[in-house]
Amino acid sequence: MDAILPSVDFTPPLSEQESAVALETNGRTAPPGNDPRTAPANAPKGFIVRAALSNYGLWTALLTPGIITLAIRVEQVAGADFEAVYAAVLSVGATIGMFGNPVWGRLSDRTRSRFGRRRPWIALGAAAGVGGVAVVAFVPQVWALVLGWAIAQAGFNAALAAMMASVPDQVPVKDQGRVSGAFGAAVTGGILTGSMIAAITQNTTLMFMVPCALCLALAAQFALTFKDPQVDARGERFSLKEIGTTFVFNPRRHPDFGWAWLTKFLLVSGSLAPMAYMVYFLADRLDLSATEAGGIVGLLFTASYALQTAVALAGGWFSDRIGRRKPLFTASGLLAVTGLLLMAFAPNLPAIITAQLVLTVAGGLFAAVDGALVFQTLPNPAEPAKDLGIANLANGLPQTILPMVATAILAVGTGSNYTLLFCVSAVFSLLGAATVLQVRSVR
Incomplete structure (x- = not known):
């Protein structure tokens, strides 16, 4: 609609200083946190730590079932049909989570309440x-x-959408690398915590509810202390007709956001295959049973996620220190290419461990600056949650596409063609390392 309807600008001409600011912000009028004229000197005291802890709690509650306990519960309830039921549960939940995130985000942008516009959605x-x-x-x-997993995906994604949107609301550009790194570490920390809980207890109920108790405690500490400013301006009514436009942005009007989205999509696409197929790859390459391979993968991923968490935190700090995001993105993509090619041709376990080490560092660098790049290229910083939801589709779509594409690639030749799968993944990572260079407004 923006390209069809003419618009008339009744605002007065910009001064030289304002014109320079407009150029720095890619021609946008930014709210506090992204506008150099009104941004605070620093993030609110304690905000980054409290937000990261809340994010960690949300991801722990969401990822522990998604990776471990949901599969156990489905087998307990569904019996012999557990594989079909598990696929149905995951598909419904993933669809609601992926497409719900931008909708909840847009509703958060439009919320006007005495509790603010982010706090109600987080709580x-x-x-x-x-x-x-x-x-x-x-x-x-x-x-x-x-039903339960669909509700869980809807609820946690609503909270995560509002949580992400609070960053450009509250944090100036110079501190957003640290936030990005902390949020990236929260994801890997959630996976590690879920794995440890599953290792400590075999009680399925505890494996579900302990992460949930942690989530409520950490979300509460943020929601109760978070200074969520009320927006006085009356928001536009949100109609059902707008739901479709929630998933759309104009890359011609906002090219940097378009390139950032494509970079994210390509790098995520390149990174998924080793995570999703590692058990089957190890079993095939090393002639192991799935159970034996699973034990090795558990140890390998535990060490990998611990290292990735450290790299994400250090990378976010370093990115803020040098005031640059793109070099870390490019390094992440090139390291991913190296790791994927090493994995593709690895003849033994030491070579596979080496490849996984390189991929872990690549993943940590990506997590360190992923959020910061998106924050700094938002089409409308005054209503960031909707566009952050669109950015989240770059995470979800590859996960939806991968099973179909991977099945076709693995069938090439004599079957189980993991070499080709990882080489194709390397191409995606290489393209991601290149496309980030097209982002002009971020160094």
């Missing part, structure tokens, strides 16, 4: 997510698994 989203997980944990019916 209620976390509570709804925990409620959905409780349905999965306590109701032994297939329909409850599907």
Whole structure:
């Protein structure tokens, strides 16, 4: 619609100083946090730590079932049909999470309440997510698994969308690398915590509810202390007709955001295959059973995620220190290419471990600056949550596409063609390292 309807600008001409600021912000009028004229000198005291802890709690509650306990619960409830039921539960949940995130984000942008516009979605989203997980944990019916996981995905994604949007609301550009690194570390930290909980107890209910208790405590500490400013300007009504436009942006009007989205999509696409297929790859390459391979992968990934968390935190700090994002993106992509090619042709376990080490550093560098690049290229910084939701699609779409593409690639030749799969993944990573150079407004 923006390209069709003419617009008339009644604003007065910009002064020389304002014109320079407009150029620095890519021609946008930015709210506090992204506008050099009004941004605070630093992030609010304690904000980054509290936000990262809340993010860590949300991801722990979401990823522990997604990676470990949901599969166990589905087998307990569904019996012999567990594979089909598990696929259905995951598909419904992933679809709601991926497409719900931008919608909740846009609703958060439009929220006008005495509690602010982010706090209600963080608090209620976390509570709804925990409620959905409780349905999965306590109701032994297939329909409850599907419904409960759908509610959990909707709730946690609503909270995560508002949480991400609070960063450009509150944090100036110079500190956003640290936030990006901390949020990236929160994801890997959530995976590590879930793995440790699963290792400590075999009680499925505890494996579901302990992460949820952690989530509620950490979300509460943020929501109760977070100074979420009220927006006085009356927001536009949100109609059902706008839901479709929630998933759309104009890359011609906002080319930097378009290039940032494409970079994110390509690098995520390149990184998925080793994570998703590592058990089967090890079993095939080293002639192991799936159980034996799974034990090795568990140890390998635990060490990898611990290292990736450290790299993400250090990389975010370093990015803020030098005031640059793109060099870390490019390094991440080139390291990913190296690691994927090493993995593709690895003849033994030491070579595979070496390849995984390189991929881990690449993943940590990506996590360190991923959020910062998106924050700094948002089309409308005054309403960031909707566009952050669109950016999140660059995470979700590769996960939806990978199973179909990987199945076709693995079937080439005599079958189990992991060499070709990882080489194709390397091409995606190389393209991602190149496309980030097209972003002009971020160094």
